[in-house]
Amino acid sequence: MRVFNFSAGPAALPLEVLEQARAEMTDWAGTGMSVMEVSHRGKAFTALAERAERRLRALLALPPDYRVLFLQGGATGQFAAVPLNLAAQGSGADYLNTGVWSDKAIQEAGRLGVRVSVVADEAASHYTTVPERSALRLDPRAAYVHYTPNETIGGVEFPYVPETGAVPLVADMSSTLLSRPIEVGRFGLIYAGAQKNIGPAGLCLVIVHEALLGRARAQIPAILSYARMAESGSMLNTPPTFAWYIADLVFQWIEARGGLAAMAEHNRTKAERLYAAIDASGLYRNPVARECRSWMNVPFTLARPELEAPFLAEAAQAGLTHLEGHRSVGGLRASLYNAVPLAAVDALIAFMREFERRRG
Amino acid sequence: MRVFNFSAGPAALPLEVLEQARAEMTDWAGTGMSVMEVSHRGKAFTALAERAERRLRALLALPPDYRVLFLQGGATGQFAAVPLNLAAQGSGADYLNTGVWSDKAIQEAGRLGVRVSVVADEAASHYTTVPERSALRLDPRAAYVHYTPNETIGGVEFPYVPETGAVPLVADMSSTLLSRPIEVGRFGLIYAGAQKNIGPAGLCLVIVHEALLGRARAQIPAILSYARMAESGSMLNTPPTFAWYIADLVFQWIEARGGLAAMAEHNRTKAERLYAAIDASGLYRNPVARECRSWMNVPFTLARPELEAPFLAEAAQAGLTHLEGHRSVGGLRASLYNAVPLAAVDALIAFMREFERRRG
Numbered sequence: 001m002r003v004f005n006f007s008a009g010p011a012a013l014p015l016e017v018l019e020q021a022r023a024e025m026t027d028w029a030g031t032g033m034s035v036m037e038v039s040h041r042g043k044a045f046t047a048l049a050e051r052a053e054r055r056l057r058a059l060l061a062l063p064p065d066y067r068v069l070f071l072q073g074g075a076t077g078q079f080a081a082v083p084l085n086l087a088a089q090g091s092g093a094d095y096l097n098t099g100v101w102s103d104k105a106i107q108e109a110g111r112l113g114v115r116v117s118v119v120a121d122e123a124a125s126h127y128t129t130v131p132e133r134s135a136l137r138l139d140p141r142a143a144y145v146h147y148t149p150n151e152t153i154g155g156v157e158f159p160y161v162p163e164t165g166a167v168p169l170v171a172d173m174s175s176t177l178l179s180r181p182i183e184v185g186r187f188g189l190i191y192a193g194a195q196k197n198i199g200p201a202g203l204c205l206v207i208v209h210e211a212l213l214g215r216a217r218a219q220i221p222a223i224l225s226y227a228r229m230a231e232s233g234s235m236l237n238t239p240p241t242f243a244w245y246i247a248d249l250v251f252q253w254i255e256a257r258g259g260l261a262a263m264a265e266h267n268r269t270k271a272e273r274l275y276a277a278i279d280a281s282g283l284y285r286n287p288v289a290r291e292c293r294s295w296m297n298v299p300f301t302l303a304r305p306e307l308e309a310p311f312l313a314e315a316a317q318a319g320l321t322h323l324e325g326h327r328s329v330g331g332l333r334a335s336l337y338n339a340v341p342l343a344a345v346d347a348l349i350a351f352m353r354e355f356e357r358r359r360g
Numbered sequence: 361m362r363v364f365n366f367s368a369g370p371a372a373l374p375l376e377v378l379e380q381a382r383a384e385m386t387d388w389a390g391t392g393m394s395v396m397e398v399s400h401r402g403k404a405f406t407a408l409a410e411r412a413e414r415r416l417r418a419l420l421a422l423p424p425d426y427r428v429l430f431l432q433g434g435a436t437g438q439f440a441a442v443p444l445n446l447a448a449q450g451s452g453a454d455y456l457n458t459g460v461w462s463d464k465a466i467q468e469a470g471r472l473g474v475r476v477s478v479v480a481d482e483a484a485s486h487y488t489t490v491p492e493r494s495a496l497r498l499d500p501r502a503a504y505v506h507y508t509p510n511e512t513i514g515g516v517e518f519p520y521v522p523e524t525g526a527v528p529l530v531a532d533m534s535s536t537l538l539s540r541p542i543e544v545g546r547f548g549l550i551y552a553g554a555q556k557n558i559g560p561a562g563l564c565l566v567i568v569h570e571a572l573l574g575r576a577r578a579q580i581p582a583i584l585s586y587a588r589m590a591e592s593g594s595m596l597n598t599p600p601t602f603a604w605y606i607a608d609l610v611f612q613w614i615e616a617r618g619g620l621a622a623m624a625e626h627n628r629t630k631a632e633r634l635y636a637a638i639d640a641s642g643l644y645r646n647p648v649a650r651e652c653r654s655w656m657n658v659p660f661t662l663a664r665p666e667l668e669a670p671f672l673a674e675a676a677q678a679g680l681t682h683l684e685g686h687r688s689v690g691g692l693r694a695s696l697y698n699a700v701p702l703a704a705v706d707a708l709i710a711f712m713r714e715f716e717r718r719r720g
Contacts, residue, residue, distance in 0.1 A: 018386050039370065074597045074598055202432060
């Protein structure tokens with residue numbers, strides 16, 4: 001009996017992907033072994049790795065001068081990898097602060113000897129907005145500009161891509177990548193923890209323009225070096241093979257459903273329905289400015305906060321899980337990643353209406 | 361149809377573990393979700409994480425002043441984490457060089473600003489020996505002593521634990537941990553990539569004495585900081601939840617089979633049978649000094665190297681896989697981790713005898 005899972009990550013995976021993984025669990029691709037049990041350097045796995053990259057490149061229409069890395073350590077690892085690869089000790093980088101995750105990236109860069117300029121900070125709106133496009137004053141000598149296109153906790157999303165001229169734009173796309181088409185050519189570097197739209201936790205995708213390889217500091221841990229990972233096909237050491245395998249199945253699942261344009265339509269529809277239901281209600285409220293509401297993470301509060309606990313308990317009873325807000329902010333949150341079906345959103349909306357009628 | 365899998369890693373997993381993972385793939389622990397789809401901070405997963413640590417502590421009879429970390433980045437990540445956590449920039453550490461993996465650890469420490477003293481180097485024997493116990497001349501002011509109890513490629517294993525006095529002993533136990541009982545109290549730090557005796561690739565266990573927390577350099581990436589990972593229960597960021605789950609099932613499997621003493625007996629028996637068959641043959645040869653032959657990795661060569669390719673092809677036909685030596689050294693290798701049954705070794709020996717009779 002499957003539930004409707006609104007987790008912000010590790011998030012829901014497509015049932016078809018799980019069913020295929022189940023069918024192949026003790027004998028994958030005719031090897032007589034699980035995919036977890038085969039050498040990452042053997043023919044079967046290297047074929048999988050190449051196929052996964054090919055699929056991802058096709059989904060994203062990736063220009064040939066970008067490299068794709070399948071790494072460990074999550075986006076938090078990339079908070080360190082970005083400065084260590086792109087900024088010499090003491091050099092400057094511009095960061096946009098739109099919430100918890102951009103702030104974490106800022107803290108880590110500062111710890112690692114980057115002179116961080118926070119060129120925009122949405123504290124005044126309690127991080128319910130993004131900076132005005134025209135208000136960004138960027139340093140043309142910065143090593144890079146870093147931002148978080150979607151803040152998973154705040155539910156805030158950039159409706160535009162910042163213009164950074166010749167300065168490489170770096171984006172934490174953990175909650176964005178594969179949710180819709182993106183124009184990769186505008187970015188120097190994109191990274192994303194897999195546990196949203198890509199696959200299981202423990203895998204992190206990095207998409208990096210070739211021109212940014214080879215700028216790393218001498219004292220960089222090998223596992224964080226883009227150049228060394230690129231030259232070894234992400235196999236400088238044993239990669240997270242099972243997570244890579246699931247990602248390949250997810251890419252295939254997206255492909256079969258019409259690619260990223262279809263995902264965008266699917267995700268836009270889900271988000272619009274849920275925001276409309278929230279806005280139409282007297283009990284629920286989403287605090288984010290309309291033009292930058294996230295398609296992926298919909299935080300909401302109850303006009304009567306004492307109803308949060310019964311809401312969560314009754315939702316769980318109704319087969320709607322993971323609706324609690326992040327522990328740092330409280331409230332409620334529904335995350336609507338690719339694998340969350342429209343039926344889940346409809347069931348959530350029906351439950352919310354019924355709860356409001358009964359308890360509101 | 362399952363094969364006998366002699367992979368050096370990612371290595372064979374117990375069939376019972378895979379079968380349980382298969383049974384729970386779409387509905388784990390009554391959650392209505394895969395274990396990959398639940399929040400790492402939810403009740404179900406935190407219970408799993410605590411149970412896994414409890415089981416590991418019991419298996420190893422771990423003293424209470426050691427912390428257990430479930431990390432990403434593999435042993436190669438630890439090649440960097442060890443110096444960044446334990447050695448100030450420019451300070452000295454002693455390393456024993458017994459082969460490919462200890463050499464990789466040495467290179468990484470050197471790159472990260474450690475003054476590395478290679479206090480033993482088995483180059484003269486082509487890395488088929490370990491240093492004499494009494495010959496080690498260690499620096500009492502070293503930040504730590506690092507060694508590799510089992511060299512996975514060379515098939516060389518220390519029959520003793522080096523005495524390091526007050527200097528913390530650090531061991532890369534990727535191919536040792538859980539293969540037999542160990543006296544943890546003699547070590548300051550033990551680390552192990554999971555993909556041998558523990559679980560899938562993408563998880564790395566670190567067992568660290570509390571006294572070694574808090575010595576890290578200021579400029580350490582957060583994901584490599586033992587102190588920060590210890591204080592967050594290995595959840596500074598999203599951990600590799602599926603790999604952690606499989607590790608818990610593996611711990612349970614070892615427990616049910618009598619714990620590490622039983623594993624030691626099982627592994628010793630397998631290794632003795634295979635070495636005896638090799639030594640008795642005119643075609644096969646293991647180059648390692650008898651007193652330090654690995655229980656886990658048995659490299660061997662053929663007196664007629666042109667027979668290697670037919671050996672591998674016919675072995676694969678017979679359902680015996682992953683017998684090629686590491687690409688850096690060639691030859692053949694059978695890895696005999698916990699999940700490799702005695703029947704696999706018997707089948708391999710029978711095949712080797714038959715091949716020698718026919719082709720030798």
